[in-house]
Amino acid sequence: MDQLTLPVSLSDSAVFENFYSRGNEQSIKFLKNLTDEKSGNGCMLWGRPSTGKTHLLQAVCSSFGESGIYLPMQDLLMTDPKILEGIEQRKCICLDDINVCVGKFKWEKALFNLFNNTSEYGSMFVISAPAPPRDLRFLLSDLQSRYSLLTIFHLCPLSESGRQKALQLRAINRGLILPDETAHYLLRRGRRDMQSLYELLDKLDNEALVAKRKLTIPFVKSVMNF
Numbered sequence: 001m002d003q004l005t006l007p008v009s010l011s012d013s014a015v016f017e018n019f020y021s022r023g024n025e026q027s028i029k030f031l032k033n034l035t036d037e038k039s040g041n042g043c044m045l046w047g048r049p050s051t052g053k054t055h056l057l058q059a060v061c062s063s064f065g066e067s068g069i070y071l072p073m074q075d076l077l078m079t080d081p082k083i084l085e086g087i088e089q090r091k092c093i094c095l096d097d098i099n100v101c102v103g104k105f106k107w108e109k110a111l112f113n114l115f116n117n118t119s120e121y122g123s124m125f126v127i128s129a130p131a132p133p134r135d136l137r138f139l140l141s142d143l144q145s146r147y148s149l150l151t152i153f154h155l156c157p158l159s160e161s162g163r164q165k166a167l168q169l170r171a172i173n174r175g176l177i178l179p180d181e182t183a184h185y186l187l188r189r190g191r192r193d194m195q196s197l198y199e200l201l202d203k204l205d206n207e208a209l210v211a212k213r214k215l216t217i218p219f220v221k222s223v224m225n226f
Contacts, residue, residue: 010070013198014058018173020158020166024052027153031060034092034124041118042092042125044147046132047155050193053128056155057094060126067091074100081110088117092124098136098147099129105139112143125150158194163187167197171215174205178215185217190224200224 021028030043045053054072061070069090074097076083087093093114101107118125129136132154133147158166164183171178178201190200204215204223213219 010058010062011055013170013173014055015062016056016059018170019052019055019059020162020169022162022165023156023158024153027155028056030151030153031056031126032063034060034126035063041123041150042127043151043153044133045126045128045153045155046130048130048157050195051155051157052194053155054096057096057126057128060124061092061094064090064092064124068094070094070096072096073098077101077104077107081106084110084114088114088121088123090123092126093118094126096128097130098127099131102136102138108138108140108143112140112146115143115146160187163194163197166194167201170198170201171205174201176201176205176208176215182215182217182220185220 016028016032019028027043027045034042045056047053058070061068067090069087069092071084071087071094073095077100095111098111101111115125127147127150132152133144133150136144136147138144164180164187167183167186168178168180171183186197186200190197204220207213207223208215208219211219
């Protein structure tokens with residue numbers, strides 16, 4: 001039986017349509033096809049912060065509906081590893097930031113058992129980390145070897161123009177028009193990571209709705225005090 005009791009909600013914006021895929025087309029295609037049983041036993045996404053790992057894991061989980069489960073491992077470390085028992089019965093298991101479990105024997109053992117159990121159930125297994133399996137210093141070498149069996153994708157960071165396109169794509173999917181000059185201004189004056197930029201866009205969207213204003217540079221300045 002599924003032992004998981006922690007409520008883990010998915011972001012409404014974490015869908016494939018919201019992800020700017022330039023440079024990562026192959027990995028996105030693979031992830032979209034995971035609902036096809038021919039995709040194998042899953043994959044691993046690795047890359048530095050703000051490359052979209054969490055977004056994509058949540059998008060995969062959403063594509064499986066209630067039969068998928070997403071777990072941010074950083075949030076689970078203060079719980080008992082037994083919390084993972086039974087989730088192999090889900091069709092898709094997405095584990096974000098497995099690197100935080102490195103060096104914690106009980107968690108590594110739980111992850112090892114989970115991987116073996118998902119293989120028996122034929123479940124899809126999708127994990128993320130800032131580095132590939134060979135560079136994660138697990139105490140259990142068998143866990144490293146198991147993860148090496150997955151299809152592994154390196155998520156490439158966005159260029160400056162790619163960051164602008166990603167921000168504008170998010171705006172379009174919110175029903176907003178984000179002119180080039182305004183997007184460029186946000187990239188120059190706001191925080192650099194994409195999550196912060198998306199949160200800024202959310203705030204501007206709400207303020208623009210109330211004020212019935214377009215996303216012009218003067219309006220952005222008035223809202224953000226840049």
